[in-house]
Amino acid sequence: MKTPVIQFGTSRFLQAHVDLFLSEGDPARAITVVQTSGDASRSRRLAALAAPEGYPVRIRGLANGQAVDETRTVTSVKRCLSAATDWPEVVRVFVEEAEFVLSNTGDAGYQPRPEDGERAYHPAMSYPAKLYHLLAARHAAGARPLVVMPMELVVDNGKVLKEAVLAAASAQAGTPELLSYIEKDVVWACSLVDRIVSEPLEPAGAVAEPYALWAIQKGAGVVVPSTHPAIELVDDLKEIERLKLHILNLGHTVLVDIWRRQGGEGDPIVREFIARPAVHAELTAIYREEVLPVFAALRQREAAERYMAVTLERFANPYLDHRLADIVQNHAQKIERRIGAFLALAHEVGEEGRRGRLGEIVASVAG
Incomplete structure (x- = not known):
């Protein structure tokens, strides 16, 4: 054949x-x-x-x-x-x-x-x-x-x-x-x-x-x-690349940062970690206050809203044992590519004020 x-x-x-x-x-x-x-x-x-x-x-x-x-x-x-x-x-x-x-x-x-x-x-x-x-x-x-x-x-x-x-x-x-x-x-x-x-x-x-x-x-x-x-x-593949890199991948890196700030103890699974009310609230606040305005400036607000909803649903997958300990590998490099690059993009579109928690995460590994 x-x-x-x-x-x-x-x-x-x-x-x-x-x-x-x-x-x-x-x-x-x-x-x-x-x-x-x-x-x-x-x-x-x-x-x-x-x-x-x-x-x-x-x-x-x-x-x-x-x-x-x-x-x-x-x-x-x-x-x-x-x-x-x-x-x-x-x-x-x-x-x-x-x-x-x-x-x-x-x-x-x-x-x-x-x-x-x-x-x-x-x-x-x-x-x-x-x-x-x-x-x-x-x-x-x-x-x-x-x-x-x-x-x-x-x-x-x-x-x-x-x-x-x-x-x-x-x-x-x-x-x-x-x-x-x-x-x-x-x-x-x-x-x-x-x-x-x-x-x-x-x-x-x-x-x-x-x-x-x-x-x-x-x-x-x-x-x-x-x-x-x-x-x-x-x-335009770049529009999809931005969504994946700066919502899905950025979200994974934010969750790792939250876990590390909490002491990095245990071996949490993504769905269980994001089910904690404080963790879910912090991640969604970062999405809505720091990420979505940048996509709005890029005229991708609706696409970003849809992708964010899908991403949160993927994080909550009840059958997926996706461990933060696996995501934490090469954490500093991931911060640079997923969050640092996003902040540079925010600057390009006139949303440089959107540093907030994301800026703190980048600063935590600077130098």
Whole structure:
């Protein structure tokens, strides 16, 4: 069976996000999943992902105030390969079958590695270097260009990945024709993904919240692989990025700050912590008094109000054991990116007076 989608990464997020959407979408899409890590211990997961009967995704949480607890079956994954041991078959699928390239290779996926400079393919190469070799093979075979849709949580991920692949091509002394093919013919889409996937199921599958989003920015040649309620083709991805970063992510960081100011004791779960009246009151006051006015200045007040309501519902998910101890990792960096950047945005739109508690949080880690 031909698979028009080739996906790099086997994470539980992908299993409960795009793999589910493409199983349910119109048209349903067949996927070849490629494991990029070379971790032999995950061989059982690979086999289970492509099992003919599919694998389960359990959706648990709140949607429009109603409890949701249901299980869906994902049947989109038809083949699983390893970039370490099945590279010739990966190349064949990429050249002969693929129309869309998806990836979620983690924070380190784009980082250059010493092996990137080797002429021949090496399993330890970074994802952009691997992708360069695959695009070179596709170009050499005369196959038509395809759509690359990275899903890593990197701003302008399509542009960033394109530049990284071009850098790999230049380092490999790729021909002008190949460089032109990569730069002008291949379609590089920017996207943003959002869904909390709380725990894995064994040997494959995951537990996820009801909320899900895959926003893809419009552009020349950009098409969605399937129609699904969670897939949106949008004019401006930055509007959605701001909502996610400065409401959802900012809210997580505010909750961590409140917990730390209270002594950082225990191992609280987000839903239990935000259920405390004083915590809920402080967070909602920050949203209404310091955050929403900035979005109003950006003419996004209604969208921000809706997203804030959804965010508070997600925080209250009765089935999600989302621990503050997990969110606290890299807390200072998160304050800078989520809150410091928001205050800079407030200054840009003439709302620099909106420092309040957020300003105190930034000051707490300054210097």
